[in-house]
Amino acid sequence: MEAVRQSAARPVAASRKGNPLRKLWKFRALIILALPGLALLLINNYLPMFGVFLAFKDFNYAKGIIGSDWNGFDNFHFLFATSDMWHVIVHTIVYNLAFLLINTVLSVLLALLLNEVRHRFLSKFYQSTMLLPHFISMVVVAYLVYGFLNPELGFINKSILEPAGKEGISWYMSPQYWPYILTVVNIWKSVGFGSVIYLATIVGIDREYYEAAMLDGASKWKQMTKITLPFLIPVIIILTLLAIGRIFSADFGLFYQVTMNAGMLKSTTDVIDTYVYNALLVTGDTNLASAAGLLQAVVGFVLIVSVNMIVKRVSSDNSLF
Amino acid sequence: MRGNNWTNVLINIGLILFSLACIIPFWLVLMVSVSGQNALAKYGYSFWPKEFDLVAYKFLIHDAEPIIRSFGVSIAVTIIGTIASLAITSALAFSLSRQDFPYRGALSMFVLITMLFGGGLLPWYLVYTKLLHLQDTMMVLIIPGLIGGFNVFIMRTFFMTSIPPSLIDSAQIDGASEYRTYFNIILPLSLPVLATIGLFVIVNYWNDWFTSLVFIKTDTLYNLQYFLYNTLMNAQYLQAVADKAHIDVSTMQTQPLEELRMAMAIIAVVPVALVFPFLQKYFVKGLTIGAVKG
Numbered sequence: 001m002e003a004v005r006q007s008a009a010r011p012v013a014a015s016r017k018g019n020p021l022r023k024l025w026k027f028r029a030l031i032i033l034a035l036p037g038l039a040l041l042l043i044n045n046y047l048p049m050f051g052v053f054l055a056f057k058d059f060n061y062a063k064g065i066i067g068s069d070w071n072g073f074d075n076f077h078f079l080f081a082t083s084d085m086w087h088v089i090v091h092t093i094v095y096n097l098a099f100l101l102i103n104t105v106l107s108v109l110l111a112l113l114l115n116e117v118r119h120r121f122l123s124k125f126y127q128s129t130m131l132l133p134h135f136i137s138m139v140v141v142a143y144l145v146y147g148f149l150n151p152e153l154g155f156i157n158k159s160i161l162e163p164a165g166k167e168g169i170s171w172y173m174s175p176q177y178w179p180y181i182l183t184v185v186n187i188w189k190s191v192g193f194g195s196v197i198y199l200a201t202i203v204g205i206d207r208e209y210y211e212a213a214m215l216d217g218a219s220k221w222k223q224m225t226k227i228t229l230p231f232l233i234p235v236i237i238i239l240t241l242l243a244i245g246r247i248f249s250a251d252f253g254l255f256y257q258v259t260m261n262a263g264m265l266k267s268t269t270d271v272i273d274t275y276v277y278n279a280l281l282v283t284g285d286t287n288l289a290s291a292a293g294l295l296q297a298v299v300g301f302v303l304i305v306s307v308n309m310i311v312k313r314v315s316s317d318n319s320l321f
Numbered sequence: 322m323r324g325n326n327w328t329n330v331l332i333n334i335g336l337i338l339f340s341l342a343c344i345i346p347f348w349l350v351l352m353v354s355v356s357g358q359n360a361l362a363k364y365g366y367s368f369w370p371k372e373f374d375l376v377a378y379k380f381l382i383h384d385a386e387p388i389i390r391s392f393g394v395s396i397a398v399t400i401i402g403t404i405a406s407l408a409i410t411s412a413l414a415f416s417l418s419r420q421d422f423p424y425r426g427a428l429s430m431f432v433l434i435t436m437l438f439g440g441g442l443l444p445w446y447l448v449y450t451k452l453l454h455l456q457d458t459m460m461v462l463i464i465p466g467l468i469g470g471f472n473v474f475i476m477r478t479f480f481m482t483s484i485p486p487s488l489i490d491s492a493q494i495d496g497a498s499e500y501r502t503y504f505n506i507i508l509p510l511s512l513p514v515l516a517t518i519g520l521f522v523i524v525n526y527w528n529d530w531f532t533s534l535v536f537i538k539t540d541t542l543y544n545l546q547y548f549l550y551n552t553l554m555n556a557q558y559l560q561a562v563a564d565k566a567h568i569d570v571s572t573m574q575t576q577p578l579e580e581l582r583m584a585m586a587i588i589a590v591v592p593v594a595l596v597f598p599f600l601q602k603y604f605v606k607g608l609t610i611g612a613v614k615g
Contacts, residue, residue: 023423029499030416034428037413040468043448045435051444065447110339113332122333128598129340132347135593137528139550143586144346146553147353147366153579155349158365192343196605220328252531260554280443281535293441301438321433 055294059286075291084275085292089248092271095179096247099186104240106187107194108232112224114195115202127199130192138253145185145258172260175268182269185258186251194239201235202228238311242320245307248299249273272296347590354378354584358577377580380563381588387562388585390541391548394459398544399526402463406522407515409468414476415503420486429477436470446535461536462544466525472518479514480507516603520596527593545589552582 024031050065055075057068079085110130117123133141148155149171157168171177209227218226250271259265261274272292280289304320312319349368353361357372364371381388417425417432439445455461484507492502508515533547543551552559559578597604 027422027424030419030422031424033412033499033503034416036409037468037473038428038431040409040464041432041435041470043453044445044465044468045439047448047452048440048444049438051440051447054443059443064451065444110336113336116329116332117336122336124601126336126340128601129343131601131604132594132597133343135524135528135597136590137530137546139528139530139546139553140586140589142553143549143583144350147346147349147583150366153361153365155366155368159367188343188346191339200605220325257530257550276442280446286443290441290443293443297439297441304437 051290052294052297054286054290057287057290059290061286071287075287076295079288079291079295084270087267088270088272088275088292091269092250092273093247095182095250095271096243098179098183099190100240100243100247102183102187103191103194104236106191108198108229108236110191110195111198111202111232112228114199115228116220127192127196131196132192133189134193136189138251138257141185141189141253142257142260145181146260149181172262173264175265178259178265178268182254182258186254189254197239198232198235201232205231234315237314241307241311241314242304245304246300248296248303252277347587350583350586354580354587356580358580361579374577374580376577377584380577380581381584385562385581387540387543388545388548391543391545392588394462394542395527395545398459398462398529399523402466402526403519403522405463406467406472407519410472410518411476411508411511411515412503413468414473414480415507417473418477418480419489432470432473442535449536456536457539457542459542462529462532462542463526465532466522466529472521476511476514476518479511483514484510513603516600520600520604523596524593545585549585549589552585 054065054068056070056072057065058071058074059065059068063069114123114126117126146154149157151157151168151170151172154171156171161168169177171181205228210223213223213227250273252273255269255271255274256277259269261278273296276289276292276296279285279292308320345368349366352368352370353366354377355373355375356366356370357374358376360371413432416422417429419425449461449465450456455464488506489502492506493499497505528546529544530546530550533542533544534550537543537547552562556578559582563578563581
């Protein structure tokens with residue numbers, strides 16, 4: 001009882017004193033509460049980190065991680081020996097930049113529109129329908145896309161191209177269309193979500209600005225461009241920076257499921273994540289997979305830490321850590 | 322005033338168009354699932370079928386045992402996983418939220434690092450297969466989704482900003498242990514954040530196909546998403562499932578595979594579509610809590 005009372009009364013002062021073991025004992029309850037979560041992070045996140053050595057080894061399932069032979073930077077030499085890896089990196093970055101640009105513009109636009117809807121039921125209805133795609137698995141998205149693009153029965157070939165007298169397209173064998181298809185699918189899946197985030201910021205803007213503007217006779221358009229947008233700019237900058245921090249990793253589900261992992265489409269749809277997956281579980285080339293995986297993890301880490309430093313400069317409230 | 326009305330109409334038209342674009346693909350798949358077989362073969366997928374036929378759903382209800390079982394796997398994993406995840410995440414977040422906990426800085430860093438760097442697919446795969454030998458078990462579908470740094474930090478921020486420290490102090494002066502404080506004070510006051518994180522976790526488990534893709538080989542352990550994935554990627558797979566069913570196929574020329582496939586996609590969407598409108602407000606709230614610091 002006495003100990004509990006003291007710790008509650010002067011928590012900081014008490015914890016500074018005493019030897020480390022006693023401190024451990026004193027906080028044993030909090031440690032026990034934290035333990036399951038920490039143990040899971042150790043298994044799921046930290047143990048695999050030791051596996052980064054695999055990128056410098058000639059991995060052999062029979063010999064295991066520790067037993068496999070070191071081979072220096074050979075895996076990386078092989079990785080960049082063909083142009084494949086460069087293509088894959090370029091795809092990843094270009095897709096992510098295109099998604100980022102289009103999604104940001106459309107999300108902000110939709111948020112501005114949503115903010116003008118005064119009818120509560122309508123506003124909620126719009127938000128619910130726009131958010132729905134965000135909650136659907138990529139497998140189901142692949143079905144939805146297949147509904148349109150199925151070469152024999154799909155809506156586009158059967159109901160649009162054929163009646164127009166044109167020949168149907170074998171979509172899953174025609175890589176040239178996929179940059180557009182994937183961009184549309186990505187917009188469909190994430191713009192609603194983005195606009196709800198921006199809307200939350202707009203709703204938080206003090207009404208007095210608008211009232212003052214209206215007294216001065218400012219039009220809706222003027223209010224939008226001179227009040228709402230300036231308030232959104234910091235959020236746009238921060239979300240953009242964070243997205244740039246993740247530019248080296250692609251949405252695996254989008255590129256794997258929606259393309260149905262079709263080999264014919266690889267020339268325009270292969271990204272780092274699908275490349276690693278296919279190298280690992282399809283062609284069984286573990287050395288390339290671990291080298292590419294490590295490259296991705298390191299570049300991603302450097303990007304996110306530097307972006308966080310920049311965000312901290314811009315507005316320390318919004319930095320990630 | 323009239324100008325304003327016109328703007329309103331235009332704004333609503335724009336939003337209706339985008340909302341429609343969000344729903345229309347679901348409508349198409351729904352209509353395919355209730356199409357008659359002959360019309361489907363003749364006219365392809367369309368937004369309004371020439372013949373209606375619920376045979377695919379009858380098939381699902383009566384015969385498709387593997388599909389029902391995959392549904393069961395998804396439900397079991399989602400329920401067990403969500404409850405365990407909320408307990409583990411909130412307990413860790415509670416410890417990290419306590420100003421007087423001397424290890425909170427170091428342990429927060431421990432959590433943060435997992436959000437910045439990962440070991441990659443192969444080592445992760447090896448940990449679960451070679452070290453823990455969990456491949457092809459229900460456990461491997463649950464464990465990887467139990468905890469995520471982002472969720473821990475959202476909860477911690479909530480505990481720190483929404484629960485006054487004086488409340489915890491006074492409870493402990495009255496003799497409440499840390500465990501009682503956590504169960505009887507923190508958790509009852511945290512229903513909004515538990516709902517938010519709960520929604521994230523439910524959706525995460527329900528929509529997960531990746532874990533199965535990597536670890537599951539036995540088809541009795543397929544969850545619904547992975548079952549869907551297999552039927553889409555591999556036409557023979559659904560054929561095999563349909564062949565084993567007891568449906569009286571003699572009355573049909575061929576089995577209703579196209580409709581069946583789309584009907585399965587519909588039943589995968591329905592639970593999410595039903596749950597999510599109720600939890601939507603918590604979801605939006607959770608997005609705005611955001612920050613990891615504190």
